[in-house]
Amino acid sequence: VNQLGIGNYLNFKDRLRHKNGKLKYVEGSAHRLDAQNIQVMFNDVTSRVVAEQQIAEERNFVFHSLDVMPGIFYVINHEGRFLRWNRQTEEISGYTAEELRHITSAEMIAPELRAKHKEFVASILSGARWEGEAELCCKDGRRIPYYYVVRHFKWQGEDCVVGMGVDLTERNQAERLALTYLKEMQSLSARILESQEEERRRIARELHDELGQGLTATLLSLKNAEEQMGESPMVAQVKHASSIITILTQQVRALSLNLRPSVLDDLGLVAAFRWYIRERVESAGLRVVLSVDKDLPRLPALQETACFRVLQSAFTNILRHAQAQEAQVSLRQADGNLVLVIHDNGRGFDVKAARQTALAGKSLGLLGMEERVRLVGGVLEITSAPGQGSEVRVVLPMG
Known part of the structure; x- marks a missing residue:
């Protein structure tokens, strides 16, 4: 009022309460017209003030959120x-x-x-x-x-x-810890497989050298007794016993070879492949075409064992499930690797479903093949589809 009394203009901001009870934000100006009159003008800025308040609140919310992230x-x-x-x-x-x-x-x-x-x-x-x-x-x-x-x-x-x-510190630490555990598990798995193969080798040797030779000696004794008995009524019983011993000898020999074929240790992978395909696969009625590179060198024992076990598992599955008439096996050298490919013309299968079944613990053949190959630094790939046959491909380092 004093400012207006001396003729000054006055600008101000204020809040006024509307008759409906709501507050209104206003900007005003006032000046003295004459000794008795003052002109006052109000401009409603409620919308602008509310918008500014909302922007300020949103800015504070964003900054607060950033501070607590x-x-x-x-x-x-x-x-x-x-x-x-x-x-x-x-x-x-x-x-x-x-x-x-x-x-x-x-x-x-x-x-x-x-x-x-x-x-x-x-x-x-x-x-x-x-x-x-x-x-x-x-x-x-x-x-x-x-x-x-x-x-x-x-x-x-x-x-x-x-x-x-x-x-990423915790994630990286967790990854390093997981990698350490993985290496420990792989090392343990490798030792278990080595122990299994050594035990198979020992049992196969004992079956062949001790039980097999004992049965052979028994069979020779029975043959000798049969010759000395002449026309004795016991000859028929001795012949029957001899035939039983002969069957047992063949079964022991087959069991010994299935556990650990001596040809794998003595002559190497190619000879073991030929023996297995002839004695175990083609004898079951499946035609197999084997293709091998010339002058293929011997591999370390672990690689040869892994490769042979993959062949064994693959043909076990083919004979049991594939209903195939023919299979092809190739063993090649490529870029310092040994490449094994086993293909059949059977009914095929769903690889993803088979892997899920294996992970559920219902079948260990697929996981066993993958684990053996991985432990010797190799890669195993299986491709198949219902009605289109199947292919097992293994790539192993030759060093």
Whole structure:
């Protein structure tokens, strides 16, 4: 009033209560017309004030959310200067807010990448996007693995770079631990398979050398007794016993060969393949075409055993389930590897369903083949489809 009394204009902001009880935000101006009159004008700015309040609330919500997010957040300009960051950036990096205002983002990346940092920022400002792993270099020298998402961003009318990062330390530690466990399990699995093969070899040898020879000696004794008995009524019983011993001898020999064919140890993989296909597969009525590279060298025992067991398992499945009339087996050298391919013209099967069945513990043949091959550094692939036959392909290092 005093200001108006001396003729000054007065501008003001205020809140007025409407007759409906709601508050109205107004901007007003007043000036003295004459000694008795004052002119007052009001402008309703309620919509603008409410909008500004909502924007301020949303900005506060965003900034608060960024401060409580588990990762780091930052906005930098074309020079790499920090314009905005969250509390985690300070806490994790060890830099104070004042320090962050005076350094560039290049000081928080690995030294070997700093030379190309300006080029990287320029590419993002040009519209490129980047996601990937990089280290956050802290004030105390720590280097923490982070996964970053970096984008172009408008900040207060300026082209900027916005980045967010998530700490990968726990994930990397978990991966390293899992890898350690995996290596330990593979080592244990390899030792178990080696022990199994050694036990098979020992049992096969004992069956052949002890039980087999004992049965052979018994058979010779019975033959000798039969010759000395002449026309004795006991001759028929001795012949019957001899035939039983003969069958048992054949069964013991077959059991010994199935456990661990001596030809594999004595003559190698190719000879073992030929023996197995002739004695176990073609004798069951399946025609097999075997193709082998000339002068194929002997492999380390573990590789030869793995390869032979895959052949054995594959033909067991073919004879039981495939209803095939023919199969092809090839054994080749290629780029320092041994490549085994077993193909049949049977009814085929759903590989994915078979693997799920194996994982459920209902069938171990498929997993057993994969495990054997993997333990000697090889790769096994199985391709098949109902009505289209199947193919087993193994690639093993020859070293």
